[in-house]
Amino acid sequence: MNYIWAGMVCIGIFFSLINNTLPAFTDGLLDSCTRAVEFVIGLSGIMAVWCGIMKIAEKSGLIDAAARLVMPFIRYLFPKEHNAETIAIMLMSFMANIFGAGNSATVFSLKAMERLDAENHYSDTASDTMCMFLALNMSMIQLVPITVIKIRSQLGSSDPSSIIIPSILVGFLSMAASILVCKFFERRQSKP
Amino acid sequence: MSQFLSTLSYFFIPGILTLVIVYGLYKRVSIYDCFVDGAKDGLRSAVDIMPFIIAIFVGIEALVSSGAMKFFEGLLSPLFNFFHIPKELISLILLRPVSGSGSLVLMERIMADNGADSFAGTCAAIMVGTCETIFYVLALYFGVTAVKKMRHSFAAGLVGYIVSVLASVYICKFI
Secondary structure: HHHHHHHHHHHHHHHHHHHHHHHHHOOOOOOOOHHHHHHHHHEEEHHHHHHHHHHHHHOOOOHHHHHOHHHHHHHHHHHOOOOOOHHHHHEEEEEEEHHHOHHHHHHHHHHHHHHHHHHOOOOOOOOOOHHHHHHHHHHOOOOOOHHHHHHHHHHHOOHHHHHHHHHHHHHHHHHHHHHHHHHHHHHHOOOO | HHHHHHHHHHHHHHHHHHHHHHHHHOOOOHHHHHHHHHHHHHHHHHHHHHHHHHHHHHHHHHHHHHOOOHHHHHHHHHHHOOOOOOOHHHHHHOOOOOOOOHHHHHHHHHHHHOOOHHHHHHHHHHHHHHHOHHHHHHHHHHHHHHOOOOHHHHHHHHHHHHHHHHHHHHHOOOO
């Protein structure tokens, strides 16, 4: 992470020097800080709501019930994960992704990552479960890309929602690819 | 089918809310107290992630506003030619992994320039609809945790991304 971030900033400065775009670079940087804070403030509202709702579901036992329901599926993808509550939060994050709930998905994923990190024995190295969770998160299918469809109809598409089925197809392919990569590395590293 | 799926998405959030609240009432949980309690946690997490989000926004902005992104576009264009990916899509493909809102704007521009139902326009729509901002996700989620070695998650995300880009283009050729 150290290197990635340093790389991004240094490459940026280097290119703005040779492209002579330093003023734009500086403006962009200051502007992006403001946008980041605005983004978090927007996010914190939704975060509070969903965490509140999750608490209710947790207390009422709904989360345990949901986790039990998807156990077989989870067993294959996350063989090392046993905490029902963590599984339920991961599940919520996937659901929010699938249904295109945008920032809500981010909220659940962050919560899940926090929990996975707490269960991780080597705190500076990602566990298999964390890797798989992230891989799924990054490639999860979305049933209805609502924003995209809205923009399509604004720009006069004859059938804005025609992209739904191809999108799901593409999503499945990329999800399968990500899962395979994860499983491949897990197997290779578990051998002595 | 498309219609059914849109309706399902539409009802997702209200549906979950109703389910949780009704189930909570049925189990006699003090719903309001729980909600407030959880919301407090949520706000605390929001403050916790703030520095990481600022760092990521700054990093991405550095790449985009300096013109570094444009340079990489030029560098990679032979590769995209080889896979018969239309050149209108190159900047979108490069921007998508780092910036969600940026790629939305770019998608809008591609559609406006080429037509919403054109090949490039449809491809762009599918790409934005299916791909994730993988660098952003990695940086944010691993930033929040103390993890420094992210192992194969980067490879998995990248392979998934490449597959979805190629699949978007080739599936588009059939519709």
